[in-house]
Amino acid sequence: MTAVTSTSPATPPSTTGASGVSSAQRRKRRITPARIALHIVLMTAALGWLAPVLLAVYASLRPYADTAAHGYLSWPERLTFDYYIQVWQDAELPRYFFNTLIVTVPAVIIILFLASFVAYAIARVRLPGARVLLVLFTAGNLLPPQVLITPLYVLYNKLPLPWWISDSMSLYDSYLGLIAIHVAFQLGFCVFVLANYMRQIPTEITEAALVDGAGLWKRYLTVTLPLARPALAALATLEFTWIYNDFLWALVLMSSGDKLPITSALNNLRGQFFTDYNLLAAGAVLVALPTIIVFNLLQKQFIAGLTLGANKG
Amino acid sequence: MTTTPLAPSAGATTSSDGPPSGSRRARRVRRLGPRDITVLAVLLGAALVLDLALVWGPTVASITLSFTDWNGISDLRWVGTENYQDIVSTYPPFQRAVRNNVLWLAFLALVATPLGLLFAVLLDREIRFTRFYQSAFYLPVVLSLAIVGFIAQLVYARDYGALNALLGRENNPIDWLGDPDINIWAVLGAAGWRHVGYVMILYLAGLKAVDPSLKEAAAIDGASEVQTFFRVTLPTMRPINIIVLVITVIEGLRAFDIVYAINNGRNGLELLSVLVTENIVGEASRIGFGSALAVILLVIALGFIVTYLVQILREDRR
Numbered sequence: 001m002t003a004v005t006s007t008s009p010a011t012p013p014s015t016t017g018a019s020g021v022s023s024a025q026r027r028k029r030r031i032t033p034a035r036i037a038l039h040i041v042l043m044t045a046a047l048g049w050l051a052p053v054l055l056a057v058y059a060s061l062r063p064y065a066d067t068a069a070h071g072y073l074s075w076p077e078r079l080t081f082d083y084y085i086q087v088w089q090d091a092e093l094p095r096y097f098f099n100t101l102i103v104t105v106p107a108v109i110i111i112l113f114l115a116s117f118v119a120y121a122i123a124r125v126r127l128p129g130a131r132v133l134l135v136l137f138t139a140g141n142l143l144p145p146q147v148l149i150t151p152l153y154v155l156y157n158k159l160p161l162p163w164w165i166s167d168s169m170s171l172y173d174s175y176l177g178l179i180a181i182h183v184a185f186q187l188g189f190c191v192f193v194l195a196n197y198m199r200q201i202p203t204e205i206t207e208a209a210l211v212d213g214a215g216l217w218k219r220y221l222t223v224t225l226p227l228a229r230p231a232l233a234a235l236a237t238l239e240f241t242w243i244y245n246d247f248l249w250a251l252v253l254m255s256s257g258d259k260l261p262i263t264s265a266l267n268n269l270r271g272q273f274f275t276d277y278n279l280l281a282a283g284a285v286l287v288a289l290p291t292i293i294v295f296n297l298l299q300k301q302f303i304a305g306l307t308l309g310a311n312k313g
Numbered sequence: 314m315t316t317t318p319l320a321p322s323a324g325a326t327t328s329s330d331g332p333p334s335g336s337r338r339a340r341r342v343r344r345l346g347p348r349d350i351t352v353l354a355v356l357l358g359a360a361l362v363l364d365l366a367l368v369w370g371p372t373v374a375s376i377t378l379s380f381t382d383w384n385g386i387s388d389l390r391w392v393g394t395e396n397y398q399d400i401v402s403t404y405p406p407f408q409r410a411v412r413n414n415v416l417w418l419a420f421l422a423l424v425a426t427p428l429g430l431l432f433a434v435l436l437d438r439e440i441r442f443t444r445f446y447q448s449a450f451y452l453p454v455v456l457s458l459a460i461v462g463f464i465a466q467l468v469y470a471r472d473y474g475a476l477n478a479l480l481g482r483e484n485n486p487i488d489w490l491g492d493p494d495i496n497i498w499a500v501l502g503a504a505g506w507r508h509v510g511y512v513m514i515l516y517l518a519g520l521k522a523v524d525p526s527l528k529e530a531a532a533i534d535g536a537s538e539v540q541t542f543f544r545v546t547l548p549t550m551r552p553i554n555i556i557v558l559v560i561t562v563i564e565g566l567r568a569f570d571i572v573y574a575i576n577n578g579r580n581g582l583e584l585l586s587v588l589v590t591e592n593i594v595g596e597a598s599r600i601g602f603g604s605a606l607a608v609i610l611l612v613i614a615l616g617f618i619v620t621y622l623v624q625i626l627r628e629d630r631r
Contacts, residue, residue: 035440042435042442046449049506052464053452055475059467072467073478114360121357125345135622137360140368142559142618144566146589147607150378150600151371153593184367187360216349245457247570252594263457267574277467284460291455296448303518 060084060282067278083282087269093286095258096265102175103261104243107182111239112232114183115190120220122191123198134195141188149252152181156253173255181253182243190235197231198224234305237298241291262287372611379605385598396605407606410583413497417504417584418565425505426561429512434542436513437520451514453507462574465503466490493581500582504571508564512557519553520546555624562617566610585610 059072061079087093118137122130156172166174201224209219225232250261257268266287269280295302345353382392400407432450436443453461468475469489477486489499523546531541547554569586572578578587585606592603 038435038438038440039442042432042440042446045432046446049449049510050452052468052506053456055467056464067473071473071475071478071483072470073475114356114363117356118360121353125353127353131626133357133361135626136369137364139618139622140364142563142614142621143368143372144563144586144607144610144614146569146586147375147611148368148371149375149590149607150593150604151374152367155366155371180363181367184363187364188368191360215352216345217352241455245455245459247457247459247573248590252590263459266459266463277463277470277473280463281467284463288456288460291457292452295451295455299444299448303514303521 056281057285059278060285062278064276064278083279084286086279087283087286091265091269091283093262093265093283096260096262097290099175099259099265100244100261100263103178103182104240107179107186107243108236108239110179110183111186111190112236115187115235116194116225116228116232117220118187118191119194119198120224123195124201124219124224125216134191137188137191139188141185141192145185145248148181148185153252168256172253173259175259177253178249178261181249182246186239186242190239193235194228194231197228201227230301230305232305233298233301234303237294237302240294244291375604375607375611378601379608381601382599383601385600392601396602397609399602400605400609406583406588409581410585410588413583414566414568414585416497417501417568418562420501420505421508421561421565422558425508426512426557428505429509430516432509432513433516433520436517447514447517451510454510454514456507458507458570459574461503461507462571465500465571465575468503469499490575491580496581500572500575504564504568508561511560511564515553515557515560516550519550523549552624555621559617559621563614566614 055072058076059067060083061081062076063078063080063082066077067074118133121127122134127133153172156177157170159171160169161171161174161176163169165176168174171177171180205223205227209223214222244261245263246261247263250264254260254264266280266283269275269283379396380391380393381389382395383389429450432446436446456464466474471477471486471488471491474486474489476489477483480487487495490496527545527549528541531545536544567586568584569578569590572582572584572587573590576582578584578591589603589607589610592599592606
């Protein structure tokens with residue numbers, strides 16, 4: 001058990017194994033022309049990759065009149081945070097952030113919970129028909145979402161909800177409806193990754209719990225789930241990013257402007273006849289910030305978890 | 314493919330994983346008590362109902378609707394394959410959308426994916442600043458496509474955009490996003506910018522899982538680094554290759570937000586997904602027609618989904 005848990009988030013670098021590390025260190029000490037060339041190539045590419053984002057940040061700090069006169073690639077007359085203040089206040093960004101969170105957080109939690117249980121049932125319980133289940137869920141995630149739009153729209157309008165759950169009185173235009181479609185659509189991917197991951201956990205561990213007379217639920221919750229933590233962390237990062245960034249479902253299944261998620265709210269910053277792109281840039285930077293922070297915080301776990309889930313060979 | 318190619322913990326797990334014996338499996342199934350069965354029924358049931366009601370049900374319904382001329386209000390009227398015939402013969406945006414989707418797919422598969430693989434290989438060498446490089450390449454992936462579409466405007470805008478300034482064409486500017494002959498390439502640049510990071514991170518994970526002793530053995534046998542990569546490393550990453558291929562295809566077919574954010578997918582930026590959305594959500598409300606477009610998209614996707622599933626099943630059997 002300790003062997004498996006030791007791979008958890010905290011210690012991914014140790015994982016390459018002793019020989020890998022030592023040879024890497026040997027290599028690192030030697031500064032060859034090839035190494036320098038490699039760094040030049042990578043640094044150029046990396047800065048090129050960052051350039052558009054930096055351009056957006058730069059644009060957001062400059063008044064419209066300045067960039068309109070000199071273009072986006074020019075020396076600034078002055079830099080200000082005015083646009084950020086304006087976006088935060090005028091565009092009611094906090095409210096849209098709240099809309100996104102009220103959908104994203106429950107959706108990610110429910111997805112991970114349901115998917116981990118289904119994966120557990122498929123990978124560890126060996127139910128008859130487990131393979132069919134796996135295929136059903138995985139294939140569902142691969143369908144183009146546009147195929148689902150019409151029937152979902154009709155279904156959502158026909159399903160009544162009491163007013164205290166949805167003020168639209170139906171699943172359409174409700175947070176619950178958005179959460180439901182995210183959960184249903186993303187389940188497949190998570191089931192696939194988690195089932196692969198759980199298969200690698202040695203059976204001895206669950207066998208031991210079996211001898212103790214633990215029930216299925218207890219074995220899932222106290223034995224398998226904690227062992228699957230790296231994969232869960234990787235999936236949490238991915239799913240958070242995907243659902244946070246969703247644009248299509250909200251466009252199709254929501255109608256009240258004040259319930260839209262943050263990505264759609266960006267469009268509100270576009271004027272009917274005139275769009276201040278610098279203002280929009282400030283909005284985009286603020287909207288992108290949470291996903292960038294989440295990724296950087298979980299970067300190590302992310303790669304470690306992905307490695308384990310993907311390498312089922 | 315070798316079994317469990319040695320990722321971090323795999324070393325510990327493989328050794329202890331005995332061959333799953335049939336009798337043990339049978340015993341475990343028999344051990345399920347009534348309480349276990351209730352838990353299974355409730356949770357598996359909830360997941361299944363959600364998946365069937367919100368994913369598979371609507372898919373089947375869409376296929377049915379594609380044979381009607383429903384507009385959302387009228388009665389359902391069966392029109393056979395009329396919608397499909399109209400799409401092919403009298404709907405010009407369809408040809409452009411198919412061309413753009415194919416172009417999108419080819420660009421991602423032939424340019425962006427190999428570039429992502431190259432970055433992953435370069436970054437897999439335990440070099441300095443690797444975390445910075447990784448973050449830089451991955452950054453676009455965490456941005457929403459709507460934001461990518463907007464950043465594209467800062468770069469490509471005709472009058473104030475950075476690209477024209479960089480090329481020194483302020484006096485004779487190129488309308489990167491407005492000219493229907495070139496705007497698809499400009500948008501592909503933005504889509505590729507994002508896809509490279511995606512592929513890089515997947516391959517980075519895949520490369521870490523390749524057994525270093527395989528590479529060492531190849532080196533001892535006198536294989537060059539390039540040979541080792543193409544003959545040993547790449548083939549052992551087959552599961553990742555398949556995942557990357559499928560993700561590439563899905564991204565190519567799902568592409569939507571980015572063109573929608575730029576100009577609602579018109580004027581040279583038509584895509585199948587946009588046409589579907591436009592017909593269904595748009596004012597015309599041609600739901601039967603839009604569904605037929607969706608089914609065409611579905612059929613293309615299915616080809617790749619089946620390939621993917623065959624791979625899953627083959628792995629599952631092992």
